[in-house]
Amino acid sequence: xxxxxxxxxxxxxxxxxxxxxxxxxxxxxISAVISRRQQEIAARFAQVADxxxxxxxxxxAVQKARDxxxxxxxxxIAQARQDxxxxxxxxxxxxxxxxxxxxxxxxQSIAQEEADSRARWHGDAAALACDIAGQLLKETxxxxxxxxxxxxxxxxxxxxxxxxxxTGLRDGFAFVSxxxxxxxxxxxxxxxxxxAVGGHPSITWTTxxxxxxxxxxxxxxxxxxxxxxADLVRIREALSHAGN
Amino acid sequence: MMSPLSSRILFHVGPVPVTQPVVTTxxxxxxxxxxxxxxxxxxxSGVPGRLQTAFELGVTALDGQIRETMRTEPAPYRAFVGTxxxxxxxxxxxxxxxxxxxxTAILATDAALAIxxxxxIIVFGIRSGGVRGYLRSFLWPSVVMIPxxxxxxxTRTFSLMVRLFGNIMxxxxxxxxxxxxxxLLVPIPLMALDLLTGAVQAxxxxxxxxxFIAGVLTRPAVPATPQSIKNTGSRS
Numbered sequence: 001x002x003x004x005x006x007x008x009x010x011x012x013x014x015x016x017x018x019x020x021x022x023x024x025x026x027x028x029x030i031s032a033v034i035s036r037r038q039q040e041i042a043a044r045f046a047q048v049a050d051x052x053x054x055x056x057x058x059x060x061a062v063q064k065a066r067d068x069x070x071x072x073x074x075x076x077i078a079q080a081r082q083d084x085x086x087x088x089x090x091x092x093x094x095x096x097x098x099x100x101x102x103x104x105x106x107x108q109s110i111a112q113e114e115a116d117s118r119a120r121w122h123g124d125a126a127a128l129a130c131d132i133a134g135q136l137l138k139e140t141x142x143x144x145x146x147x148x149x150x151x152x153x154x155x156x157x158x159x160x161x162x163x164x165x166x167t168g169l170r171d172g173f174a175f176v177s178x179x180x181x182x183x184x185x186x187x188x189x190x191x192x193x194x195x196a197v198g199g200h201p202s203i204t205w206t207t208x209x210x211x212x213x214x215x216x217x218x219x220x221x222x223x224x225x226x227x228x229x230a231d232l233v234r235i236r237e238a239l240s241h242a243g244n
Numbered sequence: 245m246m247s248p249l250s251s252r253i254l255f256h257v258g259p260v261p262v263t264q265p266v267v268t269t270x271x272x273x274x275x276x277x278x279x280x281x282x283x284x285x286x287x288x289s290g291v292p293g294r295l296q297t298a299f300e301l302g303v304t305a306l307d308g309q310i311r312e313t314m315r316t317e318p319a320p321y322r323a324f325v326g327t328x329x330x331x332x333x334x335x336x337x338x339x340x341x342x343x344x345x346x347x348t349a350i351l352a353t354d355a356a357l358a359i360x361x362x363x364x365i366i367v368f369g370i371r372s373g374g375v376r377g378y379l380r381s382f383l384w385p386s387v388v389m390i391p392x393x394x395x396x397x398x399t400r401t402f403s404l405m406v407r408l409f410g411n412i413m414x415x416x417x418x419x420x421x422x423x424x425x426x427x428l429l430v431p432i433p434l435m436a437l438d439l440l441t442g443a444v445q446a447x448x449x450x451x452x453x454x455x456f457i458a459g460v461l462t463r464p465a466v467p468a469t470p471q472s473i474k475n476t477g478s479r480s
Contacts, residue, residue, distance in 0.1 A: 004352045007251055007263045011347070011356030014269045018276065018331055019360075023323035026280035029287050030303045031322060033296075036289040 119240070126239030130232040137228050138212050150214035151189065154226035158196045158217065165222055170199035174218045178211040178227060193217070251350050265347035272334050272347070313451060314458035320371075321457065324364055329450035332357065336412055336442025339419070340435065346442075349416045351409050358405035361453045365397070369460030381460045404452060411445045 158166060181189060190203060208216075214227025251263035287296055306326050310318035335348045347353040369378035382393040415438040422431045 002250070003355075004251060004263065006261050007266055007350070007352035008356045008359070010260070010262070010266045011269060011353045012359055014266065014273060015328075015331060015356060015360055018273045019324055019327040021273070021277045022280055022327045022330070025277060025284055026299075027303070027323040027326055029284040030296075030299050031307075031319065033287045033289050033292075034300055034303060040289065 122242070123236075123240040126236045129239070130236045133235075134212050134228065134232050146213055150226045150228075151192070154215050154217065154224065155192055155196045157224050157226055158193075161222075161224065166197060167199075168222065169197045169217065169219065170201045172202035172204070172219075173197075173222075174204040174206055176206045176208045176211065176216040176218060178207070178209055178213050178215075180207045181205075189215075251352060263350075263352075264345060265350040265353050268338060268344060269335070269347045269353065272331065272338060276330060276334060309451070310454060313454040314461065316458070316461060321368070321454065325450050325454055328357070328361075328453060329446050332408065332449050333443060333446035336446060337439060339412075339416055339438060339442075346412055346416065348408055348412045348445075351405070351413075354405040354409040354412075357408065357449070358401045361404055361456065362397070362401040364453070365456050365460055368457045372460065373462035377462050378460055400452075400456060404449060408445055408449055411441055415441050 158169070161169075175189065175193065177189075186205065193203065194201065211225075211227035211229045212232070214225070214229070214231075216223060216225040216227055216230070218224075251265050253261040253263050254267055255262050283295060283299060286293070292300060303322070303326070306322060306329075307318040310316075310321055310325060314321065332348060335346050335353070337346075338344050339346045339349070348357075366378065369381060372378075373380070382390050382397075384393070415434075419431045419434050419438060422434055
């Protein structure tokens with residue numbers, strides 16, 4: 001038996017070279033590919049983990065925003081309630097104020113109406129009283145004494161006229177009596193009137209039963225009355241004014 | 245049939261006789277290298293094809309085997325152990341090619357493989373723990389065991405050589421004898437068995453090489469998974 005050292009040596013070299021060659025062209029490339037794929041998978045896992053973290057963060061942010069919405073909603077509702085309460089109070093106060101104003105206006109209006117009614121009724125009552133008095137005087141009050149007193153009163157009124165008006169009567173006037181005077185009375189009246197007026201006025205004699213009793217001197221610009229009708233009118237006005 | 249202890253010289257390169265196992269080994273080297281180069285040319289980190297998937301599966305299985313056996317990171321030993329396994333496997337199965345005698349059926353090739361493992365044990369041991377660390381491995385478990393460890397270093401290398409040589413050479417001889425006695429088709433079951441034997445012997449040789457190398461490594465705590473290996477950091 002001999003040891004084939006050359007073959008042993010060559011085989012050692014061959015296998016060593018083969019180990020080196022396969023290390024270069026086979027083991028390293030494949031292990032590099034595997035390592036690269038593992039790194040890619042690890043990177044994708046890391047991406048997924050990052051994505052999950054991001055999702056968790058987003059979810060937390062959404063939850064926080066939702067909580068914020070709830071707080072804001074509660075705040076808005078509370079604010080709205082407060083505003084509504086304030087507005088309700090203001091509306092109630094204004095309504096009370098308006099109601100008070102309306103009430104005051106109504107009271108004033110009622111008082112005014114009452115005053116107007118009272119004045120109207122007072123006037124009506126005065127007119128009725130004057131009508132009654134006039135009717136009664138017409139039926140029972142006519143007398144020579146009353147007529148003479150009314151004529152004296154007329155003369156006094158003419159005498160009391162200012163000079164300019166009294167002298168205006170000298171141009172002529174109408175003498176109105178409630179009833180036609182007799183010839184003697186007419187003469188006495190004319191004398192007294194001329195004496196009171198002065199001058200030579202032309203006198204137009206007229207009759208007006210509406211005077212009830214008494215006389216009136218009339219020009220286009222002046223009326224001097226002394227009769228019961230004028231007195232009743234004056235009394236009615238006085239009563240009406242007293243009623244207001 | 246020639247003696248398995250000697251090999252036929254095909255030609256000489258100067259004073260160097262080139263024997264038949266050497267030429268067969270060159271052929272195996274060419275096949276493996278060209279095949280590996282072609283396979284690795286179309287590698288992609290995207291979706292792999294079937295061939296790449298098979299290669300990656302093989303590499304992953306080899307890494308797992310190294311981790312389980314050596315309890316260390318497989319990268320420094322992947323090429324050595326993997327190439328040993330591939331070469332021995334292809335060399336054992338080369339007997340299926342008519343007219344080819346497997347190189348591993350020749351003692352010189354097995355001796356060369358054993359010598360490579362022997363040297364690799366020393367290199368990896370020194371690389372792992374330095375010269376002192378490697379020499380300290382002979383003290384385990386006690387100083388008394390130094391002579392036995394020294395003897396064991398040689399004998400386990402010898403046993404590697406003899407185990408592989410005996411199994412492969414026996415298979416070749418049996419097939420040759422049966423073929424010469426019984427006829428053409430009778431050795432087929434034995435050849436199938438020889439395939440199994442060749443694969444098992446390649447696996448045993450690679451595993452024993454890993455065990456012997458691991459025996460001289462200065463290791464950290466035993467890692468259970470690749471992830472735990474990364475987490476524990478490099479070996480001290």
